[in-house]
Amino acid sequence: MLKSLFPKLIVTLFLAIWCAILPAQKFTPSQLSKIAQQSFRNTLRVEPSVLLNPQEYVDRLHNMPAGEEEEDTGYHGRNAPETNLTETGEAESEIHAAINPADTNNIIVSGMLQEPSPLGASLTFPTYYTKDFGQTWQKSEFNGVDFLGPLVIVAGGGDPIIVFEEDGTAHITWLLLTLDLLNNLKTEANLYLATSEDGGATWEMASRPVDGGEIVFSGDALSGGDVGLESGKFVDKEWMAVDYSETSANQGNIYIAYAELNAITDTTVGYRILVNRKLPDSTNFAEEPVAINTPDSVLVQFTSIDVDQRGYVNVLFTQLEAEDALPELYYSYSSDGAQSFSEPTKVTSFNLPCFLVADSTQTCIVGIDQARIYPCPHLRVDRSGGENDGNIYVVWTAAGLDENATTGLDIYYTRSTDGGASWDTPVVLNQDADPATDQFHASMAVNENGTVVIGWYDRRDDPNNLETHYYLTYSNDGGTTFVPDFPVTSIPSDFAQIGSKNLGFGIGEYTQIVTTGNYAIPFWADGRGNDGNIEIFSSLVLLENNTTTPVRDFGSVSTEFSVGQPTPNPAQDEVRLMVDLKETSSLSLRLLDIKGSQLQLLHQDKRAFAGEHILTFSVAELPAGIYTLLVETDFGFRTKRLVVE
Numbered sequence: 001m002l003k004s005l006f007p008k009l010i011v012t013l014f015l016a017i018w019c020a021i022l023p024a025q026k027f028t029p030s031q032l033s034k035i036a037q038q039s040f041r042n043t044l045r046v047e048p049s050v051l052l053n054p055q056e057y058v059d060r061l062h063n064m065p066a067g068e069e070e071e072d073t074g075y076h077g078r079n080a081p082e083t084n085l086t087e088t089g090e091a092e093s094e095i096h097a098a099i100n101p102a103d104t105n106n107i108i109v110s111g112m113l114q115e116p117s118p119l120g121a122s123l124t125f126p127t128y129y130t131k132d133f134g135q136t137w138q139k140s141e142f143n144g145v146d147f148l149g150p151l152v153i154v155a156g157g158g159d160p161i162i163v164f165e166e167d168g169t170a171h172i173t174w175l176l177l178t179l180d181l182l183n184n185l186k187t188e189a190n191l192y193l194a195t196s197e198d199g200g201a202t203w204e205m206a207s208r209p210v211d212g213g214e215i216v217f218s219g220d221a222l223s224g225g226d227v228g229l230e231s232g233k234f235v236d237k238e239w240m241a242v243d244y245s246e247t248s249a250n251q252g253n254i255y256i257a258y259a260e261l262n263a264i265t266d267t268t269v270g271y272r273i274l275v276n277r278k279l280p281d282s283t284n285f286a287e288e289p290v291a292i293n294t295p296d297s298v299l300v301q302f303t304s305i306d307v308d309q310r311g312y313v314n315v316l317f318t319q320l321e322a323e324d325a326l327p328e329l330y331y332s333y334s335s336d337g338a339q340s341f342s343e344p345t346k347v348t349s350f351n352l353p354c355f356l357v358a359d360s361t362q363t364c365i366v367g368i369d370q371a372r373i374y375p376c377p378h379l380r381v382d383r384s385g386g387e388n389d390g391n392i393y394v395v396w397t398a399a400g401l402d403e404n405a406t407t408g409l410d411i412y413y414t415r416s417t418d419g420g421a422s423w424d425t426p427v428v429l430n431q432d433a434d435p436a437t438d439q440f441h442a443s444m445a446v447n448e449n450g451t452v453v454i455g456w457y458d459r460r461d462d463p464n465n466l467e468t469h470y471y472l473t474y475s476n477d478g479g480t481t482f483v484p485d486f487p488v489t490s491i492p493s494d495f496a497q498i499g500s501k502n503l504g505f506g507i508g509e510y511t512q513i514v515t516t517g518n519y520a521i522p523f524w525a526d527g528r529g530n531d532g533n534i535e536i537f538s539s540l541v542l543l544e545n546n547t548t549t550p551v552r553d554f555g556s557v558s559t560e561f562s563v564g565q566p567t568p569n570p571a572q573d574e575v576r577l578m579v580d581l582k583e584t585s586s587l588s589l590r591l592l593d594i595k596g597s598q599l600q601l602l603h604q605d606k607r608a609f610a611g612e613h614i615l616t617f618s619v620a621e622l623p624a625g626i627y628t629l630l631v632e633t634d635f636g637f638r639t640k641r642l643v644v645e
Contacts, residue, residue, distance in 0.1 A: 090115050091501040091534040092126060093525040094508025096160050100199065101244065102168035104516040105133045108140075108200035109523050109557060110160040110172060111536055114502040125160050125174055128557055129200030134521070134538065136562040136580075142194065142203040144174050151181040158508070163240045163254060165280075170196040171254060172203065173210060173238055187215045189234050191258065193285065210256060210276065210285045211235045233262040235274075237509075241305045241313070243337075244383065248311025250337035252280035257303040257315050271300045273317045277338045292332045292341040298322060302377055308390055309383040313338050314420065316347070316379035316394060326351060329377055329396065331420050347423050348414060350375060350398040351405075365409065365438050366466055367495025367506055374509055376441050384450035388478030392416040393452055394423075395442040401426060406435035408465065411442045411456050415479045429473065431485050432460035439471070441507070443522070447515035451543055452479050455488070455513050455522045459495075467492035470511075470524045474543055488539050488554070490596050493527040501532030518543045523557075535636065556636030561585070563631050563638040570643040577615045577629060577640070581608060585634040589615050592628040592639075599627075619644045 092111045100106035110127040125144030128137045145154050157176040164170050173193050180186040190212030194203040215232030238258035243250050260272045276289035292315060293300045299320040306314050313334040320327050329347040334340060354364040354373035364370045377396040382388045393415045399406050413429040416422060430439045442456040451474055458471040469492045473485035499506035507525040514521045519540055526537040540553035555563075564578035579587060587608035591600040602617045619627075622644045629640045 091499075091505070091527075091532060092536055093502065093506065093534045094158060094160070095511050095523045095525055095536055096162055097512040097514050097521075097523045097538075098162040098164050098170065099514040099516055099521070100164045100168050100170070101166055102164070103131075103199070106131050106168070106199045107134060107514060107521065108162050108164075108170055108172075108196075109512075109536060109538070110142075110162060111525070112158055112160065112508065114505060123154055123157055125157075127160070127172070127200060127203075128536070128559065131199055134540065134553065135564065137557050137559050138201065139559045140196075140200050140203065142172070142196075142200075144192075145176065147205050148176075148178065149180070149182070153179040153181060155179055155187075159237055161238055161240050163242050165242060165252065165254070166244055168199070170200055171240070171278075172196075173240060173256065175236070175238070188213060189215055189232075191235050191238055191256075195283070206284050208284055210238075211258070211260070211274070211289065233260055235260050237302065239303055239305050241307045243307045243311050243313075245307070245309050245311045247309075248307075250311050253307075253311075253337055254278040254285075255305055255307065255313050255338050256285060257305040257317075259301045259303060259317075271298075273300050273303055273315070275305070275313065275315060275334070275338045275341070290334075290338060290341060293317065293319060293330070293344060298325075302375060304377055304379040304394075306379055306381045307383075308381040308392075309385060310335075310390075311337070312419075313341075314379060314381055314392060315341070316377050317344075318375055318377060319344070326402065327355065327375065329375075329394065331379075331392075331394075331416075333420055345420070347394060348412075348426050349401060350396065350412065350426075351400040351403055352398050352409070353404060365440055365495075367468070367498040368440070369499075369504055369506070372509060376509055378442060378444045380444045380446045380452070382446050382450050382452075382478065384446075384448055386450045388417075388450050390417075390419060391450075391478050392420055393444060393446065393479050395429065395444050395454055397440045397442065408434065408436045408459075409438045409440050411439045411454070413454070413479075417478075429454060429482065429485075430456070430458060430460070430471065431473075432458070434460050437462070437465050441510060443511045443513050445513040445515045445520070447517070447520075447543075449476075449517075450478065451476055451515065451520075452482075453513050453515055453520040453522075453543070454482075455511065455520075455524070457507070457511075457524075458485075458487070461487070461492065466494055466496050468495050468498075470522065470526070470537075472513075472520065472522060472541060474520065476543075488522060488541065489526065489528070489537075490554070491528045494530040495527075497530045497532060498527045498534065499532070502534070507534065515543075526556075553638065553640060555631075555638035558636045560635035561633050561638075563640060566629060566640050566642050569641075570645045571619050572645050573620045574616055574618050575642065577631070579613045579615060579631055579633075581610050581613065581633065583610050583635075584608065586632070587613060588632045589617075590630040590632070591617075591642075592630055594626050594628070596628065602629075 092113045095111045097109040108129045113124050113126050115122045127140040127142045130137050155177045160174045162172045177189045190209040193206040196203045236259045240256045243253045257275045262270045272291040273293040274289035276285045278285045302318040304316040315332050319330045326349040328349045330344040332341045332344040375396045382391040395413050398412050411429040412426045414423045414426040437459040439458045444454045453474040455472045469487040469489045471485050473482045475482045511524040523538045525534050527534045536557040560582045562580045567576050587605045589603040603615050627642045631638050
């Protein structure tokens with residue numbers, strides 16, 4: 001329960017500290033504010049507010065009416081509901097996922113769940129896994145906070161990231177900011193690691209954090225005096241990658257890249273991009289990471305990492321070299337297992353309104369906090385062994401390169417076909433040709449065939465620039481051309497409402513696509529109910545040469561129901577479909593045409609009991625073609641593609 005008492009104090013302390021530290025680097029006031037927010041609000045999942053004396057929190061706690069303490073489900077996350085967003089109505093966002101190379105039926109997805117409580121908000125990391133390619137999902141025992149001591153307060157955290165080793169061992173990392181009530185409110189910011197040997201069902205904590213440690217403050221914020229950082233560092237936004245190459249001397253290594261803000265003195269702070277590695281026979285990452293950015297950078301952040309077929313570690317990050325300079329994307333690589341890195345080289349500059357400029361005249365993204373307007377760069381490499389093997393692909397969010405080209409934001413794309421020595425001229429990837437609407441938060445994957453799959457949030461279908469779909473495109477020719485981009489979602493989300501249940505955090509900063517064979521499986525945060533409820537959604541998209549096909553399977557990730565495959569499929573006469581409900585629920589089955597319009601209501605039950613339901617219907621009178629079956633329950637919905645011959 002005490003967990004929610006301190007977040008606002010901690011946020012305010014951090015912002016005050018970093019605004020006091022950063023003037024030594026000659027930033028304008030607006031830039032100071034932006035950098036402070038960007039550095040910490042990615043981890044601090046609460047809104048800054050009035051600075052409160054800690055004693056006031058204690059007084060409020062003692063004065064709370066009886067019973068409200070039990071309503072605060074946030075303390076340690078131990079009392080968090082054992083259900084996902086779809087079942088709780090709470091906001092589950094900032095999604096990451098990974099697919100098991102040893103068994104592609106096994107996928108793990110995790111997000112952040114923030115729940116309102118009487119004195120703040122709680123934070124846990126619900127994690128789900130499937131072992132049947134998404135037909136059914138199970139809730140893992142992992143929640144990211146229950147290993148903490150009984151009087152350790154979680155003040156913030158985030159960024160769950162998952163990878164699989166070649167043998168199917170899974171690893172997850174995440175960030176936590178904590179205060180220890182039994183140790184003089186000792187404050188720590190740590191990057192943690194856990195491992196699963198059973199496909200995501202159970203997890204074992206590593207014996208020590210990947211990085212982080214204690215943060216010590218100087219000054220007196222409570223009395224309005226100067227605030228400084230006496231010692232400590234803050235690590236932020238990690239990404240991981242695995243060396244799968246059979247010819248690499250470092251096969252099996254796991255690499256992690258992240259940003260570090262380190263107190264050099266009580267008046268200066270250093271920014272570094274760090275890369276660390278975990279060897280196959282080790283349970284922990286190395287004690288000391290390697291820094292790869294130039295030491296005189298004003299700001300470095302937003303990493304992305306991948307490993308190619310040779311075992312080279314490729315890293316992308318954002319760098320600001322001077323106060324009045326445009327932000328730039330930089331690239332570096334390591335050929336010796338991340339023991340050393342090449343001198344970073346520039347990929348491109350870019351222009352992103354609201355990024356680092358708090359008083360921008362440009363309209364920011366409605367539904368995304370202005371302090372969270374990030375370029376969100378992603379880098380992936382082709383390790384297919386085919387003709388495009390070694391290609392490096394990069395996507396990011398911007399409104400232009402050297403200047404603003406549009407009033408809205410777009411997804412920019414470039415590639416290197418020579419190992420990062422040179423880069424194609426960046427182009428806008430989204431094909432809407434509407435300069436006023438926003439596209440943002442891209443994610444990318446490259447499958448074993450070399451197909452490049454990219455997805456993002458997109459508002460082209462709403463002239464008011466609010467209703468947001470999730471779009472997808474892909475390339476089968478090494479990123480030279482892409483199929484016409486298409487919406488994966490059937491119903492948009494109103495982003496004016498997207499953050500109302502998680503203190504304005506909304507969807508977070510990233511989504512994830514996993515791929516296998518001819519399938520792309522995107523995962524994203526979806527708020528289509530427009531009531532602040534954000535759910536984890538996924539779809540199964542069939543990738544065919546130079547054409548897009550209807551979504552084969554689409555719906556909410558839920559442990560409360562499952563839908564089997566229609567049988568037979570293709571069909572000519574009677575079709576059977578199994579729906580398994582874990583609890584009593586409404587249940588309906590609708591037949592949709594290829595455009596998503598309803599043709600028939602095949603089944604409707606306002607109170608279907610828990611258990612298996614075999615739904616049968618005839619397609620004998622239907623014209624041959626492709627149809628969609630839509631199953632709706634109280635816990636979400638799923639679609640299945642049906643072919644009629």
